[in-house]
Amino acid sequence: MKENRNLKVHTLLDIENLKVHGRTTGCLSPLTVFWTGSGIELNAKGSELWIEVEVDYDMYEPWISVVINSSPVSRQMLTAGRYWICVFRGMNENEVKNVCIVRDVQAMNGDPASFMQIHAVKFDGEFLPIEEKKYKIEFIGDSITSGEGVIGAKQEDDWISMWFSAIDNYSTIVAKALNADYRVISESGWGVLTSWDNNPHFNIPQYYEKVCGILTGEKNETLGAFKANDFDSWQPDVVVVNLGTNDRGAFNSPEWIDEVTGETYKQRLNEDGTFNEEDLKTFEKAVYDFLVKLRKFNKSANIVWVNGMLGGEMLPAIYRAVDIYVKNTGEKKVSVFQLPNTNEETVGSRKHPGKLSHEKAAIELIGYLKEIL
Amino acid sequence: MKENRNLKVHTLLDIENLKVHGRTTGCLSPLTVFWTGSGIELNAKGSELWIEVEVDYDMYEPWISVVINSSPVSRQMLTAGRYWICVFRGMNENEVKNVCIVRDVQAMNGDPASFMQIHAVKFDGEFLPIEEKKYKIEFIGDSITSGEGVIGAKQEDDWISMWFSAIDNYSTIVAKALNADYRVISESGWGVLTSWDNNPHFNIPQYYEKVCGILTGEKNETLGAFKANDFDSWQPDVVVVNLGTNDRGAFNSPEWIDEVTGETYKQRLNEDGTFNEEDLKTFEKAVYDFLVKLRKFNKSANIVWVNGMLGGEMLPAIYRAVDIYVKNTGEKKVSVFQLPNTNEETVGSRKHPGKLSHEKAAIELIGYLKEIL
Amino acid sequence: MKENRNLKVHTLLDIENLKVHGRTTGCLSPLTVFWTGSGIELNAKGSELWIEVEVDYDMYEPWISVVINSSPVSRQMLTAGRYWICVFRGMNENEVKNVCIVRDVQAMNGDPASFMQIHAVKFDGEFLPIEEKKYKIEFIGDSITSGEGVIGAKQEDDWISMWFSAIDNYSTIVAKALNADYRVISESGWGVLTSWDNNPHFNIPQYYEKVCGILTGEKNETLGAFKANDFDSWQPDVVVVNLGTNDRGAFNSPEWIDEVTGETYKQRLNEDGTFNEEDLKTFEKAVYDFLVKLRKFNKSANIVWVNGMLGGEMLPAIYRAVDIYVKNTGEKKVSVFQLPNTNEETVGSRKHPGKLSHEKAAIELIGYLKEIL
Amino acid sequence: MKENRNLKVHTLLDIENLKVHGRTTGCLSPLTVFWTGSGIELNAKGSELWIEVEVDYDMYEPWISVVINSSPVSRQMLTAGRYWICVFRGMNENEVKNVCIVRDVQAMNGDPASFMQIHAVKFDGEFLPIEEKKYKIEFIGDSITSGEGVIGAKQEDDWISMWFSAIDNYSTIVAKALNADYRVISESGWGVLTSWDNNPHFNIPQYYEKVCGILTGEKNETLGAFKANDFDSWQPDVVVVNLGTNDRGAFNSPEWIDEVTGETYKQRLNEDGTFNEEDLKTFEKAVYDFLVKLRKFNKSANIVWVNGMLGGEMLPAIYRAVDIYVKNTGEKKVSVFQLPNTNEETVGSRKHPGKLSHEKAAIELIGYLKEIL
Structure with a gap:
């Protein structure tokens, strides 16, 4: 694998133009994603983007979907641990991609150990402002x-x-x-x-x-x-x-x-x-x-x-x-x-x-x- | 995470009822999955299943979809490395699940470094025979x-x-x-x-x-x-x-x-x-x-x-x-x-x-x- | 036009297997078809069928649709007068056709002169019993x-x-x-x-x-x-x-x-x-x-x-x-x-x-x- | 029925803005409508319109559909004889209606006696020009x-x-x-x-x-x-x-x-x-x-x-x-x-x-x- 040497890690706190969806505590270091449909949104101008998640559970693991420019492109189980997930790579670095990382599973009352967090993103470009919805x-x-x-x-x-x-x-x-x-x-x-x-x-x-x-x-x-x-x-x-x-x-x-x-x-x-x-x-x-x-x-x-x-x-x-x-x-x-x-x-x-x-x-x-x- | 102590690793060679889709060399240790639409199929009677993949590339990474009982349930990018992916967990151990792991991207002529392999599966049940298609x-x-x-x-x-x-x-x-x-x-x-x-x-x-x-x-x-x-x-x-x-x-x-x-x-x-x-x-x-x-x-x-x-x-x-x-x-x-x-x-x-x-x-x-x- | 010499006129009273749809007075000589969706149904084994209607109005004329074997085949305005309308002709005389003549317009409160009646049918075959609906x-x-x-x-x-x-x-x-x-x-x-x-x-x-x-x-x-x-x-x-x-x-x-x-x-x-x-x-x-x-x-x-x-x-x-x-x-x-x-x-x-x-x-x-x- | 005293009979020859569809001999007195999909088109500004047809056949009668403002409104069998058919009535006399009378059945090789003609129209308004299609x-x-x-x-x-x-x-x-x-x-x-x-x-x-x-x-x-x-x-x-x-x-x-x-x-x-x-x-x-x-x-x-x-x-x-x-x-x-x-x-x-x-x-x-x- 050719390493992308331009990738820089940003904690969520660092990102000015981050949009958080769903009810949260306000804490971004890390962001706990509680509810289904929750997550983060970015307008990412760059070629490669990763997110660092941390996940645990006894029974019910979380899943996420990635939505790029309003179109779902992936959906995957998040197994226990703290690790990086690649959201996209090899894209035109001059184009702005609207990216949503969406929790695809409800908060799990039945599993006290289950949680999902986003710690940081790794990116080789800049994050642009996100338009307000109506x-x-x-x-x-x-x-x-x-x-x-x-x-x-x-x-x-x-x-x-x-x-x-x-x-x-x-x-x-x-x-x-x-x-x-x-x-x-x-x-x-x-x-x-x-x-x-x-x-x-x-x-x-x-x-x-x-x-x-x-x-x-x-x-x-x-x-x-x-x-x-x-x-x-x-x-x-x-x-x-x-x-x-x-x-x-x-x-x-x-x-x-x-x-x-x-x-x-x-x-x-x-x-x-x-x-x-x-x-x-x-x-x-x-x-x-x-x-x-x-x-x-x-x-x-x-x-x-x-x-x-x-x-x-x-x-x-x-x-x-x-x-x-x-x-x-x-x-x-x-x-x-x-x-x-x-x-x-x-x-x-x-x-x-x-x-x-x-x-x-x-x-x-x-x-x-x-x-x- | 509660560990599932019943999981056993099987190399593909060990699995009697493995069905391989797509052209291959015949080698199962590991199986190289060359073409889009290729992969493996299992009739898995058990509660939790993982696959071990190995992947590399310079430019074009492979993706896979998981299809359970003919219904697509996940789709994800495979980044470089050798690692385990969870296919399902927490399912009824007495039910047989038909599972296909499908390569979702074509063979990449333009990237000599790109390949995808399946080394093994980790499972807590048994694999049953797969019916012949017509x-x-x-x-x-x-x-x-x-x-x-x-x-x-x-x-x-x-x-x-x-x-x-x-x-x-x-x-x-x-x-x-x-x-x-x-x-x-x-x-x-x-x-x-x-x-x-x-x-x-x-x-x-x-x-x-x-x-x-x-x-x-x-x-x-x-x-x-x-x-x-x-x-x-x-x-x-x-x-x-x-x-x-x-x-x-x-x-x-x-x-x-x-x-x-x-x-x-x-x-x-x-x-x-x-x-x-x-x-x-x-x-x-x-x-x-x-x-x-x-x-x-x-x-x-x-x-x-x-x-x-x-x-x-x-x-x-x-x-x-x-x-x-x-x-x-x-x-x-x-x-x-x-x-x-x-x-x-x-x-x-x-x-x-x-x-x-x-x-x-x-x-x-x-x-x-x-x-x- | 070749005349079909086998056609016989039946008043509605004569037809044993006539089914009348919609509220009526019970009178069949003639039958007044008051409401939309009303009309008559016949299981007609024969080749050619006509109905005799009588219609008047000042403003709002009635329309009818003909439904054969549950499929609508025609829809037409009924202008004032008493006359015959051909429902079908040239069909296989040995096949039974389920035929509904359906009033396609509501009763018209605003036009005291508007009415629609069916006097008789002309047919060259026999009318068979009509199955009860559930x-x-x-x-x-x-x-x-x-x-x-x-x-x-x-x-x-x-x-x-x-x-x-x-x-x-x-x-x-x-x-x-x-x-x-x-x-x-x-x-x-x-x-x-x-x-x-x-x-x-x-x-x-x-x-x-x-x-x-x-x-x-x-x-x-x-x-x-x-x-x-x-x-x-x-x-x-x-x-x-x-x-x-x-x-x-x-x-x-x-x-x-x-x-x-x-x-x-x-x-x-x-x-x-x-x-x-x-x-x-x-x-x-x-x-x-x-x-x-x-x-x-x-x-x-x-x-x-x-x-x-x-x-x-x-x-x-x-x-x-x-x-x-x-x-x-x-x-x-x-x-x-x-x-x-x-x-x-x-x-x-x-x-x-x-x-x-x-x-x-x-x-x-x-x-x-x-x-x- | 209240008679509409404003209706005037126009032979097709009289109508400047008549559009004839389908192959014809050029004769308009009357117009023979040979092929399926053929007929006449009018932009009719008036409240009530009739057409006079003449029809005969031994076996295969013609049918017509009426299309008003591009929307089919009726479809009916034409039985033998020469008679008037009402196309519409009671409409706003100031609105222009685009009206097509369309033959709904093919020319019938198997029935030498079968033909369909339009002699005239009866109308209480004026006929406006019809736009050329592209x-x-x-x-x-x-x-x-x-x-x-x-x-x-x-x-x-x-x-x-x-x-x-x-x-x-x-x-x-x-x-x-x-x-x-x-x-x-x-x-x-x-x-x-x-x-x-x-x-x-x-x-x-x-x-x-x-x-x-x-x-x-x-x-x-x-x-x-x-x-x-x-x-x-x-x-x-x-x-x-x-x-x-x-x-x-x-x-x-x-x-x-x-x-x-x-x-x-x-x-x-x-x-x-x-x-x-x-x-x-x-x-x-x-x-x-x-x-x-x-x-x-x-x-x-x-x-x-x-x-x-x-x-x-x-x-x-x-x-x-x-x-x-x-x-x-x-x-x-x-x-x-x-x-x-x-x-x-x-x-x-x-x-x-x-x-x-x-x-x-x-x-x-x-x-x-x-x-x-």
């Missing part, structure tokens, strides 16, 4: 928004990082179409009240104000995951909430037992298969309360609660909760939007929305957001 | 068949490995649809007579009988690239030849000067912009001669000469050459098939056919091959 | 369900019969996909409470129990349009209600003045552009009341209120009304489903949903109905 | 170019007028995309040498110079069908010849016996299923001779011989014939272009190309013609 959008969701099932054959059933994608994901497609920066807050299996298996601790709202509160373990604490998020630094124009699908599942799952307290939790069905009225109310209250919290931290954002990509059975309850919220607050910028359901043609692996389902959902959501923006 | 197809071509331009934004213009793809390539799509194993012999810029810039040494036919004769340099000689290919071990049902596009280009390019002999080469245009009759005849003779050679090594294959994805101006000459060949030999299994042209909607990077163009070409070619098989 | 679906709607804008260039703006279609219409596509007979009750510009211009008399609910109560004039009275519909004879499995889009429009239209009483009607907007709370309540009450009426006449049908093909701004109010209805009655078979919005690509003439929009809406609705059936 | 294209072909099979269910097998379409036809789509006027010369079952059943009288070339020489009978003689066509009045920029598919069929059909002379005709297959060399030469000579004739009458047109929508087995022979023609004449503006084959997804009725196949062929042909124009 909008900012925050997507909050579950496995759907985490892109679980976008990758892999339909038959795949393992719960592993490999099947996740931030790229062929409705969030990314919508953001690109609207010329928006975006952030994703999402966790597979979680809901607005409980997880799919009735665990009342696995809901997004109670961790929303932290940088990445859904994580666990000392390592993540050290990394700052549980610090308060700095909402002032990034106020979205739109918050898309795609929660409720796992809350729906909870009605069909066995009770969850708190092994510490012995308490049990269960969203109940009536004997005729309909939702228990009381439990449904609890769900609606959770939706309501999350709207209150979202508004607290996102003062002027349009909040759009979406649902439907894996069935829309919670939509009536979501509509009720939003209705009461709107009535009580007099706010206008909160609404509900149904996304198209996934079918045999559009399904991906793990019975989750595939690439075609994400594209279809994105088209409808783009249309809706264009109207309200 | 057909064998060999694709011979240029940048189109090398998948140049499938990856990357339309504006990209660098000539680098990154823009190549063996996956979203008409060859791979056709082979999959017909349940066929396949091999690819292809080199960007090359023709059946000369390259796009009139270099008479850059044509596929004169290297066809070697394992990977288009390569250069001592290293590749050591690796066996210039040894005679063992045609008996793999006799295709169909040979698809997609050459002629660069021969067309030669008519519009300046003469090529042999720096050793001082001789010049040039396919000429008449003053009215039409092809010089004599030079066209030379091209037709090259087509004819290649058919003779192809038949020599592929005794019973259907030979289909295709053209058109970047314009079909050589088709009349190709038809004439095939015509004479059929007349002289009395053979029936040689034919010409026009592929759909690339347009603004289907173009990829570097003004080459994009993913949509490859898909479109594949659909037509699948229809044609189904008829003749 | 389901029955009733579609209730406005211009969208009337297929206004499906035909014609985007620039068209005349309000005329020519732009209507029952064929490339979501109702027809859904019914075909679900193997269902279907009926359509629809009127352009009408709503569930008022028309787009605040006319409180132009709503579907108040005429729902009549055969075709939205019509006017003595002629239509004579034809039986205002007689009570015989609901017992045709109980749908699903009632799809696509109303609300014109009620939305009323908020943006000037008040409507009753020229008889001098009373004015107006759905009001607040100064900030939001809906007046009181008027929205009136709309919700209209939805509620229509549900009560629908249930009265359709004892066991699934009732699905759909909206969204021209914007879904009434969906929150529709959800509220359905919610209260479900709560008050304890019924489960009433729900709301959002249809995809029309965009620049899918729009037809008169700024209404085009063929592509109807196809897209149908795909989503088919998916939803398959779930609940 | 190009003129002539399409010459067989059932494919006649649009046989575009209409009707896949199961249909009757040979009747109903299944033909000039509208969803590659000829019309190509002409529209290139902003071209076009003419169609086509007859089902016919070839360049013989028909599908070896009839040597059923080939297009021998009647090419007549207005509509493929017709038969005294009536058509009276109408001028056999008069010399006035080529000077309409010189195409492109002639697309889509012949050869039936010549292919002849090789598989029994011999044809001339009942007058007792002579037999047969294109023979060799025992191994390949084409008899001598008979193939005869076919190639027919192609060659037709090129000579086409050039005689179309001095400066690009001549493109296309083939492939129902298999491309004659392409090698067509290439050979064109090759010799080009060599002998030194002409450059003659070429061959392969159209995509029809498959299960794109097939229509009577095993012929359906709408999707025509659209696909059109896209490829548009690309090719754009290059050469």
Whole structure:
């Protein structure tokens, strides 16, 4: 290999024109990349670029995609260790390349050891300023928004990082179409009240104000995951909430037992298969309360609660909760939007929305957001 | 990281149920992966799989894609060195995964130092037999068949490995649809007579009988690239030849000067912009001669000469050459098939056919091959 | 012209295996075809078939489409008069053709003189029994369900019969996909409470129990349009209600003045552009009341209120009304489903949903109905 | 019906701004509409338009489509007789409507009694000038170019007028995309040498110079069908010849016996299923001779011989014939272009190309013609 002697190492702190995507602690030495869809963006005028990552995990390794000039060019697993990855080489040194390094897997609540960091870049050119996008959008969701099932054959059933994608994901497609920066807050299996298996601790709202509160373990604490998020630094124009699908599942799952307290939790069905009225109310209250919290931290954002990509059975309850919220607050910028359901043609692996389902959902959501923006 | 203590290293020689794709020297310790679309296939019943690669180059690095159960899951640059790459981890140890490691970049004539090898795999399970495919197809071509331009934004213009793809390539799509194993012999810029810039040494036919004769340099000689290919071990049902596009280009390019002999080469245009009759005849003779050679090594294959994805101006000459060949030999299994042209909607990077163009070409070619098989 | 001497005239009364589609008075001598999507179906084993129609109007003429073996073959304007129309000729007399004569234009409230009748058929073969469809679906709607804008260039703006279609219409596509007979009750510009211009008399609910109560004039009275519909004879499995889009429009239209009483009607907007709370309540009450009426006449049908093909701004109010209805009655078979919005690509003439929009809406609705059936 | 008292009858002769499409005798009182795709075009500023047609036939009735502002709005059978047909009514009298009345069925060789004429129009406005199109294209072909099979269910097998379409036809789509006027010369079952059943009288070339020489009978003689066509009045920029598919069929059909002379005709297959060399030469000579004739009458047109929508087995022979023609004449503006084959997804009725196949062929042909124009 001919060595490129012009490469210089830059810590992220050194790079004036660095754009960081996704919620972080503000620390750049190194940058911890918590959420799916997060990472860094550079306008790189030079011929060869590397990034230095540091990664560890017990079970669920992170993956990244590299996007050059808005076109995905690679996607790879990051195994444990600290090492350099080549992003591109041999390119025209006079051309500016817009480069995004995107975390392609959700933050992993189930693996306290899992983290991904970017320490530095190695480059033989200069980094130019990055144009501001027109909008900012925050997507909050579950496995759907985490892109679980976008990758892999339909038959795949393992719960592993490999099947996740931030790229062929409705969030990314919508953001690109609207010329928006975006952030994703999402966790597979979680809901607005409980997880799919009735665990009342696995809901997004109670961790929303932290940088990445859904994580666990000392390592993540050290990394700052549980610090308060700095909402002032990034106020979205739109918050898309795609929660409720796992809350729906909870009605069909066995009770969850708190092994510490012995308490049990269960969203109940009536004997005729309909939702228990009381439990449904609890769900609606959770939706309501999350709207209150979202508004607290996102003062002027349009909040759009979406649902439907894996069935829309919670939509009536979501509509009720939003209705009461709107009535009580007099706010206008909160609404509900149904996304198209996934079918045999559009399904991906793990019975989750595939690439075609994400594209279809994105088209409808783009249309809706264009109207309200 | 929790170490997986069940992983065992297997050299390729150890693996009974290994399937090697693409022309090789027969050597498995290590396996040199010469051509795009080449690599190894395993039916892996186990939870975690790694491969050990060795790679070097001066300019053009290789890339690989990983395809699991026929679905692409990753694609990454291979930088220089000898190291392990994780293919999958954390999967159900009782399920059999069909895994292909596919070289995603063509053999690189222009970089004598470039090579890619697979030394070994690390696995915690067993490898099961791989079902025979119904057909064998060999694709011979240029940048189109090398998948140049499938990856990357339309504006990209660098000539680098990154823009190549063996996956979203008409060859791979056709082979999959017909349940066929396949091999690819292809080199960007090359023709059946000369390259796009009139270099008479850059044509596929004169290297066809070697394992990977288009390569250069001592290293590749050591690796066996210039040894005679063992045609008996793999006799295709169909040979698809997609050459002629660069021969067309030669008519519009300046003469090529042999720096050793001082001789010049040039396919000429008449003053009215039409092809010089004599030079066209030379091209037709090259087509004819290649058919003779192809038949020599592929005794019973259907030979289909295709053209058109970047314009079909050589088709009349190709038809004439095939015509004479059929007349002289009395053979029936040689034919010409026009592929759909690339347009603004289907173009990829570097003004080459994009993913949509490859898909479109594949659909037509699948229809044609189904008829003749 | 060679006369076909085997043709025999049959009044509709004579035909044992006649299937009449759409609400009628029961009278077959002649059959008045009131609603769009209505008409007759025959399994005709013979070579040549004609129908005798009688038609009149002052402004809005009817059109028909002929559908043979589920494939549309012709579409034509019916001008005033009583005359014969050839449906097919020269066909194999031994083959059975399934033939539908479909009214392609809505019942025309605005033209008391407009009617369409079928008196008889002329045929040289025999009519065979027609298989029962699996389901029955009733579609209730406005211009969208009337297929206004499906035909014609985007620039068209005349309000005329020519732009209507029952064929490339979501109702027809859904019914075909679900193997269902279907009926359509629809009127352009009408709503569930008022028309787009605040006319409180132009709503579907108040005429729902009549055969075709939205019509006017003595002629239509004579034809039986205002007689009570015989609901017992045709109980749908699903009632799809696509109303609300014109009620939305009323908020943006000037008040409507009753020229008889001098009373004015107006759905009001607040100064900030939001809906007046009181008027929205009136709309919700209209939805509620229509549900009560629908249930009265359709004892066991699934009732699905759909909206969204021209914007879904009434969906929150529709959800509220359905919610209260479900709560008050304890019924489960009433729900709301959002249809995809029309965009620049899918729009037809008169700024209404085009063929592509109807196809897209149908795909989503088919998916939803398959779930609940 | 309210009579429109402003309607005035205009014979075609009276209309200054009339555009006649398709080959005719020049006679306008009445205009005989011979070929599919033929008819009249008007820029009609007024509210209501009728045309007076006269039609007769023994077996095969004509059909017409009405196209308003480039959008098809109706399609109907024309039964025998002389009568008025309403094209539109109730439209804005101040808007100009571009209106085409298009014959939707080929000239019928098999029915000497079949003809279609337009006598006059009835209108309440004025006819404005019609803009010249950029190009003129002539399409010459067989059932494919006649649009046989575009209409009707896949199961249909009757040979009747109903299944033909000039509208969803590659000829019309190509002409529209290139902003071209076009003419169609086509007859089902016919070839360049013989028909599908070896009839040597059923080939297009021998009647090419007549207005509509493929017709038969005294009536058509009276109408001028056999008069010399006035080529000077309409010189195409492109002639697309889509012949050869039936010549292919002849090789598989029994011999044809001339009942007058007792002579037999047969294109023979060799025992191994390949084409008899001598008979193939005869076919190639027919192609060659037709090129000579086409050039005689179309001095400066690009001549493109296309083939492939129902298999491309004659392409090698067509290439050979064109090759010799080009060599002998030194002409450059003659070429061959392969159209995509029809498959299960794109097939229509009577095993012929359906709408999707025509659209696909059109896209490829548009690309090719754009290059050469």
